[in-house]
Each structure stands twice: as structure tokens, then as C-alpha cells.
Amino acid sequence: MLFDQHAGKMMTICLRYASDQMEAEDLLMESFVKIYRYLHQYKFEGSFEGWMRRVVVNTALKQLQKKKIRFEEIKQEKYTESLDAGAYMHLGEKDILDLIKNLPDGYRLVFNLYVIEGYSHEEIAAMLNIQPGTSRSQLVKARKMLQQQIANLHKTVAA
Amino acid sequence: MTGNYDDMMRSKLNNHESKVPDHLFDHLRNRMDAEDQIFDADVAAHTFNFASPVPANLFDEINDRLDLDNIAFDSAIRNSLTKSESPVPAGMWNRIIREKDRRRPLAWWWAAAVLFLFIGGCCLYYYQHQQGKELTVAGVQNGHKTITKPSGTETENSGLPTPASNNTRTDNELAATLPSIPTDNSVQSFSYNKRGENKDAFYPPDRANRIAAGAKNNALKGSQKNDLLGKEGQNGEADELILHKGTENNISGKMNLDGSTDASYIQYALRQLIRSLASKKVVPLQLLEANRKNPEIPCPLNGDEPRNDWYLDAYTSPMVVFKKLTDKIPGKNVQSGMDSTLHKQISFNAGINLVKNIGAHFLVKAGIQYNQVNELFRHTRVNEIKLITTVTIRTVILSPGDTIYIRDTSVIQQIGTAVKQTQNRYKSWDLPLILGFEFGGKDLRLNANIGIIGNINSRYQGDMLDTTQQIINIANYKTAGVYKTNIGLGVYAGLSVVKAIGDKMDLLVEPHARFNLGNTTTDAAWFNQKNIIPGLSVGVRYKLNGRRQR
Numbered sequence: 001m002l003f004d005q006h007a008g009k010m011m012t013i014c015l016r017y018a019s020d021q022m023e024a025e026d027l028l029m030e031s032f033v034k035i036y037r038y039l040h041q042y043k044f045e046g047s048f049e050g051w052m053r054r055v056v057v058n059t060a061l062k063q064l065q066k067k068k069i070r071f072e073e074i075k076q077e078k079y080t081e082s083l084d085a086g087a088y089m090h091l092g093e094k095d096i097l098d099l100i101k102n103l104p105d106g107y108r109l110v111f112n113l114y115v116i117e118g119y120s121h122e123e124i125a126a127m128l129n130i131q132p133g134t135s136r137s138q139l140v141k142a143r144k145m146l147q148q149q150i151a152n153l154h155k156t157v158a159a
Numbered sequence: 160m161t162g163n164y165d166d167m168m169r170s171k172l173n174n175h176e177s178k179v180p181d182h183l184f185d186h187l188r189n190r191m192d193a194e195d196q197i198f199d200a201d202v203a204a205h206t207f208n209f210a211s212p213v214p215a216n217l218f219d220e221i222n223d224r225l226d227l228d229n230i231a232f233d234s235a236i237r238n239s240l241t242k243s244e245s246p247v248p249a250g251m252w253n254r255i256i257r258e259k260d261r262r263r264p265l266a267w268w269w270a271a272a273v274l275f276l277f278i279g280g281c282c283l284y285y286y287q288h289q290q291g292k293e294l295t296v297a298g299v300q301n302g303h304k305t306i307t308k309p310s311g312t313e314t315e316n317s318g319l320p321t322p323a324s325n326n327t328r329t330d331n332e333l334a335a336t337l338p339s340i341p342t343d344n345s346v347q348s349f350s351y352n353k354r355g356e357n358k359d360a361f362y363p364p365d366r367a368n369r370i371a372a373g374a375k376n377n378a379l380k381g382s383q384k385n386d387l388l389g390k391e392g393q394n395g396e397a398d399e400l401i402l403h404k405g406t407e408n409n410i411s412g413k414m415n416l417d418g419s420t421d422a423s424y425i426q427y428a429l430r431q432l433i434r435s436l437a438s439k440k441v442v443p444l445q446l447l448e449a450n451r452k453n454p455e456i457p458c459p460l461n462g463d464e465p466r467n468d469w470y471l472d473a474y475t476s477p478m479v480v481f482k483k484l485t486d487k488i489p490g491k492n493v494q495s496g497m498d499s500t501l502h503k504q505i506s507f508n509a510g511i512n513l514v515k516n517i518g519a520h521f522l523v524k525a526g527i528q529y530n531q532v533n534e535l536f537r538h539t540r541v542n543e544i545k546l547i548t549t550v551t552i553r554t555v556i557l558s559p560g561d562t563i564y565i566r567d568t569s570v571i572q573q574i575g576t577a578v579k580q581t582q583n584r585y586k587s588w589d590l591p592l593i594l595g596f597e598f599g600g601k602d603l604r605l606n607a608n609i610g611i612i613g614n615i616n617s618r619y620q621g622d623m624l625d626t627t628q629q630i631i632n633i634a635n636y637k638t639a640g641v642y643k644t645n646i647g648l649g650v651y652a653g654l655s656v657v658k659a660i661g662d663k664m665d666l667l668v669e670p671h672a673r674f675n676l677g678n679t680t681t682d683a684a685w686f687n688q689k690n691i692i693p694g695l696s697v698g699v700r701y702k703l704n705g706r707r708q709r
Contacts (some may be wrong), residue, residue, distance in 0.1 A: 008246070008247055009243070011244070011245040011246070011247050012240060012245040015245055025248050025251065028251060029251065029254050029255050032255045033258050033259050036255075037259070090552055090566065091239070091550060091552075092550070093243040096239050096240060097240070097243075097245070098548060114233075115233045115236055115237055116236070116237050116240055116241065133215075133216055136216060137215075143232065143233075153549060153552070154552065156549065156551050
């Protein structure tokens with residue numbers, strides 16, 4: 001069944017974009033309603049899962065845009081250490097999801113779109129109605145914040 | 160002599176070359192290099208520590224493009240999450256199906272729109288049909304008895320009734336056939352039949368009947384007894400529109416035949432005729448038609464203008480909702496729980512009504528309206544516990560190639576205050592059917608309205624607290640939701656003030672209240688709720704036609 005086959009993956013996407021579990025569930029519900037409603041619009045071009053992912057992401061974006069996210073710069077401690085690959089290679093999926101969920105809305109959104117979905121900064125800028133520079137800046141900050149969180153975890157372990 | 164000397168000196172010195180000191184060129188070059196070096200050093204000293212402004216985010220951009228570590232990091236995150244699956248909450252499929260079905264009432268919108276158009280179309284057709292009938296009556300009149308006045312002999316129209324389609328005439332033609340109204344005292348009479356023939360008598364049929372009856376009974380005898388009336392006129396079936404025009408004496412003379420005093424009617428008919436000629440409408444024929452249906456001769460109204468026939472109301476109204484709550488579970492104080500978390504906001508409705516005036520004072524309104532009730536849900540939870548999971552990874556290298564990764568997960572508990580704020584919206588589409596009683600003058604009228612409002616569809620979104628003080632979604636609560644998707648019938652009452660602001664437009668202000676007859680809550684809800692919704696409608700009333708109600 002379509003739902004059983006794909007719901008888990010789509011739920012992961014929703015969790016990445018939503019700020020809490022309840023919002024993610026609402027997003028998933030909204031997305032599947034749209035998927036069933038617009039199923040006839042699938043043109044059999046590309047994978048069906050890819051089409052579903054786009055529907056979910058677009059639904060999430062629409063929902064988030066209602067919240068009027070501000071893409072603001074958040075002051076961070078200067079982080080210059082390079083992160084050892086071993087520090088994040090062994091993080092579980094849920095750990096990564098939790099870390100992403102802790103990012104500020106703007107960071108999380110751009111990080112998801114760029115790193116996971118593979119959109120370019122220009123595309124992200126068009127989707128979110130921001131400047132490409134803002135997208136780049138948000139991505140760098142998001143990445144740094146994530147790395148910092150992972151490094152802190154690592155330091156805690158070392159201590 | 161002097162010239163020869165000069166030439167000799169010039170010729171000797173022109174091509175003379177003196178000896179240049181050795182290394183002069185090297186010396187000069189070294190000296191210039193030294194100066195350049197001093198200059199260069201000077202410039203360098205001034206510019207070395209000068210910092211030019213760098214575009215914002217340049218470093219980030221460079222870092223973003225060149226940092227291979229980031230690429231590896233992104234790749235690791237992407238690979239980790241792309242195929243990742245998260246547990247889907249139980250009952251999600253049912254929620255989706257229910258939500259999908261809940262949105263299906265979009266079809267209701269179409270149905271309502273089609274119904275509305277159908278009703279509107281019927282009304283329009285009825286209106287057009289009525290108008291067409293009047294025109295047809297005007298064009299097809301007669302083909303029966305024709306009454307001629309001064310001949311003194313009975314003139315019978317031998318023509319049989321002919322199909323209307325063969326005799327329908329345009330207003331212009333009709334107007335052209337009608338004679339102008341004289342202003343002198345000469346007696347001029349005319350009549351008008353379907354063939355456009357001028358006749359010299361112009362009476363309404365019952366008037367003619369009464370005249371004829373009077374003539375038969377009193378004045379006219381013998382050969383003159385049928386002067387004014389043919390057979391059908393005697394039976395009260397004359398379709399000929401007959402009107403005497405002339406001096407008042409003549410009119411009075413005719414009217415005295417049956418002993419009645421209908422001068423006011425004649426004057427009214429004359430006025431209507433003048434108006435109809437001006438507007439190329441044959442109003443007297445309409446009056447005739449009305450007379451045929453109604454034996455009473457309509458009297459002209461004194462003072463007030465007759466009311467218009469059809470109106471279209473468009474209005475909007477701010478409103479406030481008062482809830483009447485009763486607990487299903489004894490001991491649960493629903494009211495206090497709601498009061499503390501749900502905060503009233505300005506709500507509104509908007510709609511259009513088609514208004515039909517009936518008789519002198521009554522009217523019926525039907526239309527469609529949209530309602531939106533707004534509330535703010537705000538709930539503060541103290542001692543809210545937030546759990547933060549931290550993952551610790553330790554790497555123990557026992558020997559080269561023998562590494563152990565130890566992964567510890569710890570949970571940090573944070574206790575604080577959490578505020579949940581949601582905009583609750585209750586939207587509904589309704590069909591009002593309202594009966595009104597209207598009184599007042601042309602410029603200012605009062606309407607007392609009462610009626611029913613049937614709900615087409617209601618939708619809700621937002622949060623509230625349940626009996627255990629947990630936040631629940633009102634649309635999804637126990638899959639049925641807290642509120643019904645159709646709240647049934649309500650009673651409506653209002654008192655409106657209508658002020659004319661133009662020839663075709665009135666301003667409408669109506670304080671009103673609506674009360675739901677049934678509960679708005681579902682069986683799944685832990686309380687019953689009925690709404691009392693007062694509001695103040697402000698809108699315009701547009702006259703759809705020029706027809707008048709008497």
C-alpha cells in the first residue's frame with residue numbers, strides 16, 4: 001500500500017522541517033491528502049518517491065511560510081576546529097534528526113533544502129523569496145552550528 | 160671674416176664628442192633603483208596595514224565553495240537521512256482518510272453555487288416572464304369586442320382571437336399608435352387594439368362593464384343600449400383597453416352612468432399613461448390586466464411611493480459569539496477551562512440576499528452567507544519538562560587497527576514554562592431564509608426580520624483543552640472532532656434601518672442575533688455547546704427593477 005510503503009520516509013522529511021512532533025504529524029497528514037488528491041498529476045517522469053518528496057517539501061514550505069520565518073543571523077562562538085569525520089560518522093539517524101530539529105527555523109530550512117534535498121542557493125532563494133546570499137549565509141551558519149554541537153558532544157565524551 | 164670664423168667653429172663643434180666618465184650609467188641606474196626602493200618601501204609602509212572593507216559573507220561563500228570538509232559533512236548527513244524512516248504515529252492513516260473526506264464537501268460548495276444560480280435563474284426567469292407577459296398582453300389585447308363611443312350604433316368586432324405571436328408589437332410601435340393627450344377641452348377619445356387601430360373609447364373593461372350596465376339600466380335605451388359595450392363587455396371579459404380623454408365634464412358624464420365616482424382612478428390612469436408614454440411602456444394595459452385579475456380598481460397611493468419589487472442585499476457584519484455550555488461529565492467545569500484559555504476576537508460574516516417584496520409591508524429574503532468566528536487559544540504550562548538527548552562517543556584505540564567506539568546516550572531534563580498559542584477559526588456557510596415586515600417612507604424604512612438559517616457546511620481549526628487539561632486539536636479530536644461539520648438550523652432575528660442613498664441604492668444597517676437550535680458539538684465532545692451570535696450588519700440594498708409593489 002502506498003501509505004505503508006512511503007509514510008516512514010515522508011515522516012522523516014516532516015520531522016526535519018517541523019519544529020515538533022505534532023507539527024510534523026500535521027504536515028504528514030496534509031501532505032498525504034495532497035498526494036492522494038493530486039495523484040493524477042504525477043506524469044511518470046522520475047521516481048514516484050521523488051514526486052512524493054517534492055509534495056511533502058512543498059507542503060512543509062507552505063506551512064512554514066505561514067509562520068513568517070525570519071532569516072536572522074545568530075551569534076555563535078567562533079568555531080575554527082575542523083571536525084573529525086569520526087565524530088559524525090557514528091551518529092545515528094535519530095541523533096542527526098534531533099540535532100537538525102534544534103536548529104533555528106531559518107537555518108534548519110536552508111540546511112534541509114540545500115544539503116538533503118539538493119537545491120541550489122538560487123533555487124532556495126526563489127522558493128523562500130530571499131537573496132541567494134542570505135541562503136548561503138544561513139547554510140554556513142547552520143552547518144557551523146551543527147558541527148559545533150557535534151564537537152561539543154565529542155568534547156563531552158573526551159572529558 | 161667674422162662669418163667665416165663662426166662657420167668654422169660650428170663645423171668643428173657640431174660633431175664633437177666629449178669623454179663620459181666610466182660607470183656613470185651604472186651609477187645613475189643604481190641611484191634610481193635606490194629611489195624606487197625608497198618609494199616602494201614608503202608606499203608599502205603606508206599600505207601594508209591598511210584594511211579594505213570586505214564584502215559580507217565573502218569568507219563564508221569561499222568557505223562554502225572550497226571547504227571539502229563541508230562537502231564530506233553534507234554528504235554524511237545526506238546519506239544518513241535520505242533513506243531514513245521514522246515511525247509513523249498510530250492512526251495516521253485514519254486521520255488522513257478522514258481529512259480527505261472532510262475536505263470533500265468542496266462538492267457542497269459547487270452544489271450550493273449551482274443551487275444559488277438555479278434559484279437566481281428561476282427568479283430572473285419569473286421576472287422576465289412576468290414582464291414578457293405584460294408586454295404580450297399589451298400587444299395582444301383584444302381581438303374581441305371593440306367598443307366605439309360616438310357612433311350610436313352597435314359596432315361588433317367580427318375578428319376572432321388571433322395567436323399572440325402574430326400580433327405582438329414592440330413598445331415603440333405601441334407608443335406610436337397611441338395618440339397624444341390633448342390639453343384643450345375638445346373631446347377626443349381613442350382606443351387601442353392589437354391591430355393598432357385607433358378607437359374612440361378607452362375604458363378599463365370592468366369600468367366599461369359598469370358603464371354599460373348603467374347604460375343598460377338607466378340611460379341608454381333601444382338602439383343606443385349597446386353603444387358602449389359589446390357582448391363580451393357585458394360578460395366582463397372585454398380585453399380592450401378603453402380610456403376616455405377629454406374634459407372633466409365628459410369624464411364625469413361617463414362615470415355618472417353607473418353612479419360611481421372614479422375620477423381619481425381616471426386621473427391616475429392618465430398619469431400612468433403619460434408616464435408610460437414617456438418611458439414607452441403601456442402601463443394602462445398593465446392596469447387593465449391587474450383589473451381583470453382583481454375586480455377591485457386599484458386606487459392611487461397617497462403620498463408614499465410604491466415599493467420596489469426585487470432587491471439584492473449585500474452586507475457584512477462584525478459579530479461576537481456567546482457560548483452556552485453544558486457539561487456532559489458531571490464535575491467538569493468546562494466553562495472556566497474555556498474562559499481561561501480561549502479569548503474572544505472579532506468575528507464576522509458576509510453575504511448576499513435576494514429580497515422579494517410581498518404586498519404593502521412584507522418581504523422575503525433568501526441568500527447565502529459566510530461566517531467566520533475567531534478565537535485565540537493561549538495556554539501556559541508550568542513545570543513543563545523538556546528532555547534533551549545527548550550522544551557521547553568515545554574512541555578507544557587499543558592498538559593500531561584495533562579501535563573501539565563507545566557510544567553513550569544521556570538525557571538532560573529541563574523544567575520550565577511553555578506557552579502554546581493558536582489561532583482558532585470556525586468557518587461556516589449558511590443559507591438564510593428570512594421573512595420581514597417593512598414600514599416607513601420612501602427615504603427611511605424600518606424592517607423587522609425573523610427567519611431561519613440553515614448551515615451548509617462548517618469547518619474548524621485550532622486547539623483547546625480537554626477534560627485532562629491536555630491540548631487537543633479540535634478538528635481531529637477522537638477522529639470526529641469537537642464540533643460538527645453541519646450545525647443544522649438556527650433562528651435569526653433582526654431589526655434593520657434602510658436609508659435611501661440614491662435612485663437605485665439603499666443603505667442597510669441591521670442589528671441582529673442568531674441562535675443555534677441544536678448543539679454544535681459532536682458526540683465525541685465532553686460538553687454541549689450552543690451559540691448565540693449577535694452582530695451588526697452593514698450593507699447596501701440594490702433595486703433590481705423598476706416595478707412597483709402596491
